[in-house]
Amino acid sequence: MKQVFRQTVVLRFLLCLIMGTALVLGSAGCSAIQPPETSTPSERPSYNTSTGFFVVGKTLYDAEGAEFLMRGVNANHWWNNGETVDMDSIPYIRLSGANTVRCVFGKRGSADEFEDPEGIRFTTAERRAVVAEYVRWHVVPVVEFHNATGSNDPAKIAEAVNFWIGENSWLSEFEKYAIVNISNEWCNMGTDGAGFDGSAELWRDTYIDAVAALRAAGIRNTLVIDSIQWGQVIIDASYYMAVFNSDPQKNIVFSFHMYDGWVTPGDPQYTDGLDYYHVDTGLDFLTTQLDAPVISGEFNHQAAPAGCPDDILLSQLESHGVGWLAWMWYNSSGHYQYIVYDSADSSMPYAVFGQTVVPFLARAQEATVFTTALPALPAAPPALSPDPDWNPGGLSIRMFDVSDDNPWWLQIEMDNVEETAGNINRVEMEPAGSTDRITLGTWGQNDGRQNFVSNTELHDYIAANVRFWLYCYDGSVARTEFNTLVQGNAFVIDATY
Known part of the structure; x- marks a missing residue:
């Protein structure tokens, strides 16, 4: 979230204290504004004929030849509800400090899966307008195709290629600024829901074909390619380099989505391998074994409590010189994923996730490609104000698939789930007689219940005496009384706490 120097924000910069990889953030959210480095x-290599970003070795450069490290967010321009909410958020994304945004785009499927199409950017003209607005605010747009998520069908990547070829009118127009993420999270190990088998070889060969088709169509923008297995898994370096070297432009960045499979450095529960990576050793591998740039295109510990906490992950990304894009600015499917609390109003305070991410955006450097004046920035979000008397209402437990195959899930039914559940950032479960708490990250709502995913298997806690700690996005805390963790039991808020 890159911002250029303006006298109106110098005071906010001075109020931010940068120490190592961390930045002390005031309750209102304080981000430094960094001009382009000189x-x-x-x-530009002779083989690269683009007028935009280009790659040399492990480094991404902007069109003027300045080194560019992405620091930014994902923003929803596809399924979010609201006629203009996604466009209205752009000045606030810029204000936060981001120098890059990953624009979630997609197309209407064969069935009309969206009941309310307002605010959903279905047309080429609408998507062009989004990109133009980011450029106006000096934010580099990484445009992404979301329809192929989770598929192993090569036809889905062909669909993505055709989507981008159809967008080439504005991709060429904004070649100087825009980067193309061919598809979100295509190809997984095993068999997908449609019966297609995935493999590292399929991922490699399909993307080689996709790169060739895009280049043949005249799309010269830098390409971003998500890794295999929901973007989370590292495969042998030779697969990535085969795709990279197939590109006549040699202009590809590889993206890794860092959720539960990316764990805290030194965590003894995990061994580095196909399913899990300690963040430090995983990044060591990517930055030494791949002769191409890498980024973390998504991460969010609120949605994946078993993974590495966001502050530690961001510190590791910074120390390894790896760019990153937090998931996400807002998301109508769950407040836990927000940078800002309310998707309908980006001037709201930063949520807990935002309070972690925004300080790291203070390091973002603006790309040197922007020539127009930056519009006046909006006012900073207001300070958070915890409520000492916050009471989210009573809870009751409904066990949800706590099985050998899926032991991490729990549902909590709340008296006022529709009004309150979205306010909850996380829940901690405290067994009686233990000082250790189990973190439960929120995972959307279902039939009036709030879903939670834990960072620990729950088998041993069924029928235990526990209580819950609930944390609101604004810093408010509530605690229940102790009760037995069994189906249907009620947990009353402890009014004496």
């Missing part, structure tokens, strides 16, 4: 520009 250094000797890198020369």
Whole structure:
């Protein structure tokens, strides 16, 4: 979230204290504004004929030859509800400090899966308008195709390729600024829901074909390619480099989505391998074994409590010189994923996730490609104000698939789930007689119940005496009384706490 120097924000910059990889953030959210760095520009290789971003070795450069490290967010321009909410958020994304945004795009499927199409950018003209608005606010747009998520069908990547070829009118127009993420999270190990088998070889070969088709169609933008298995898994470096070297432009960045499979450095529960990576050793591998740039295109510990906490993950990304894009600015499917609390109003305070992410955006450097004046920035979000008397209402437990195959899930039924559940950032479960608490990250709502996913298997806690701690997005805390963790039991808020 890149911002250029303006006298109106110098005071906010001075109020931010940068220490190592962390930045002390005031309750209102304070982000430094960094102008483009001045250094000797890198020369574009002769084989790269683009007028936009380009790659040399492990480094991404902007069109002027300045080194560019992405620091930003994902923003929803596809399924979010509201006629203009996604466009209205752009100035606030810029205000936060982001120098890059990953624009979630898609197309209407064969069935009309959206009841309310307002605010959903279905047309080429609408998507062009989104990109133009980011450019106006000096934010680099990484445009992404979401329809192929989770599929192993090569036809879905062909669909993505055709989608981008159809967008080439504005991709060429904004070649200087825009980067293309071919598809979100295509290809997984095993068999997908449609019966297609996935493999590292399929991922490699399909993307080689996709890159060739895009280049043949005249799309010269830098390409971003998500890794295999929901973007989370590292495969042998040779697969990535085969795709990279197939590109006549040599202009590809590889993206890794860092959720539950990316765990805290030194965590003894996990061994580095196909399913899990300690963040430090995983990044060591990517930054030494791949002769191409890498980024973390998604991460969110609120949605994946078993993974590495966001502050530690961000510190590791920074120390490894790896760009990153937090998931996400807002998301109508769950408040836990928000940078800002309310998707309908980006001037709201930063949610807990935002309070972690925004300080790291203070390091973002603006790309040197923007020539127009930056519009006046909006006012900073207001300070959070915890409520000492917050009472989210009574809880009752409904066990949800706590099985050997899926032991991490729990549902909590609340008296006022529709009004309150979205306010909850996380829940901690405290067994009686233990000082250790189990973190439960919120995972959307279902039939009046709030879903939670834990960072620990829950088998041993069924029928135990426990209580819950509930944390509101604004910092308010409530605690229940102790009760037995069994189906249907009620947990009353402890009014004496």
